[in-house]
Amino acid sequence: MKTTAERIFSARFIVPQLCVIAFIALAVSPPAKADVTAFGQEISIPRNTVNGTVVARHYMTPQEVCGGSSCRVTQVFAYPDGGGSSSNSTVLTTNVSGISTRLLINGRAYGSSYPGETFTRPIEVQLLGDGRENKGGSLAGVHGSPYYYTISTVGGFAFRIYLKGTITPIDGTCSVPSQTVTLPKTLIQRLERVGSTAGTKSFQIQINNCPKGYNRVGYTLDPIGGVIVNSPGVLPLAGGSTASGIKIRVENAQGTPATMATSITLDGYRKAEGGSFVIPMQASYIRTDTVAKPGTVKGAMTVFMDYR
Template sequence: MKPRKIIFIISLFGAVANAAENSCKYALTGGKQDIITIDIGQTMSIPRDTPNGTVLYESTPYQHGTTNKYNCSSAHSWGVKNNLGTDTTTSDTFPIGGTGISWQYILNGKARFGYGGFIESAGTWHFENYTTALRLIKTGDIKSGVTIAAGDVGYIKADTLFLTTIRTSQPITITAASCETPDVKVDMGEHDLDVFSKSGSYSRSINFDIKLNNCPSGIKKVTYSLTPNTTAPAWNASMGIIKLHANSTAKGIALQIIDSNEQPVELNKTYTFSNFSSTGGNFNIPLAARYFRTLPTGNFGEHDTGMSAGTANSDISFVMSYL
């Protein structure tokens, strides 16, 4: 009798489990899920320093019909499953591997949460006159050169029933767009010590450019900042003045960075390069450098104690951002 009881109990549990797992079914004969195929293109170029949370792409809304109308005999879990990474019940944003990009399922203009984040009651449900769109969002550092495979991005489930699936038609290669920026070496030439007769006096300016080469299209904004290095710390950040290297033999002077209008470039401040074009190409940010007397004025002009000629080397870093 025990074997029969065991078999009976297992059969009973199996029947209950099957009923619970299959509480939702298509309501119409021939009912099936909607497959939404989207062509994003073969490449997606994203400016390297685009802020997290920026919407990178949103598809044209797809208009649902009646084919995926469904009935559910009991309350059930409902929500989005991510086919390209993880999903949780508390988030409406789903990572695409380690690309730095996530996607959202936009149903009727609203991002929907992961499966299980919503409990739908028993009854008849439909997507008729609803719209679905795919939204891509930057959520991390862009991994340039990676490819998102074509195929299913994710889907909405009601219990075990697949209702809609978003699918991409072709692989997408991601690039983090930026310009090539070679190091800059500025030959400051020779300067007579007598131009530094008092505190605040300065030498003639030596022009140089920060070059932006081979900039791709799609970058809308370029910013830059000048950051002092430990080898040449700031003497006066607001005036764009940095100290000379410790092994320089010239004394009483420092180096000042100025713009094309001979105005000081404040250190650690972000400037927008206004002559950039989103069509891409090659560009120059015009700047200049000059020596600046930092020693207080004395009674002997350029011969004041603490002033001396010699080598006068320095360096500074420039930081570019592409938006």
């Protein structure tokens, strides 16, 4: 008597309406010791960006900062609104209402201080929502000094970081309805070895009512339970699963494992038009262990939208 196993893939695609993840493509930074201009372009973001949401990032490598593979920062001065008195606050307001900035070295935020911090990975400057009304405008400084940070490093290198660019608030964001996708029942014998797949089911991620005005709209697939290392597209087992050694793999329409935890440009979105879109995808069972037990398989992921 053949044994069958019912496996249900329950994927809920949820977009927190205020969640924004923005990545900014930037020009090549100046050589070591030169002052740095961060951003310097139009940045379109939702008007209702929540407090603390990062909307743009700029990176400076050790080579750009001090001309080597590592640098040691000896001193940081931070200037709210791009001028005037320095502050030891790790989050500085900008002259654009609703937007603040933050400087990170080795992932740690710094205001005016003496870090004594050696870094080999890039320094990061962020723009983030700060809870004030987002009125938009050009990033600039006050008091005729439009720089927000000065950094000194061992070797006598010192430079200023200027913030430039135009912030454009957009009313509204895209919406993504939740959905449940049910895979067909599949015989465990069809998953005879690790890596075998079966029970493919096609589905679509629907992205609706994207407003006009954004320079780019992207989406990120985020497995609930975290990304499984060396298992592209595979979702961790969700609560209620009774099977073992078998999981769900999410794939694009051609059957290639989906890219997880990385922002992907929404094809078809046009700044002057906006609109609604569908992303064709599919999901399959996949054998993940040498020992497998029949039962119910569940997995889930969240779709995060980001705007620029």
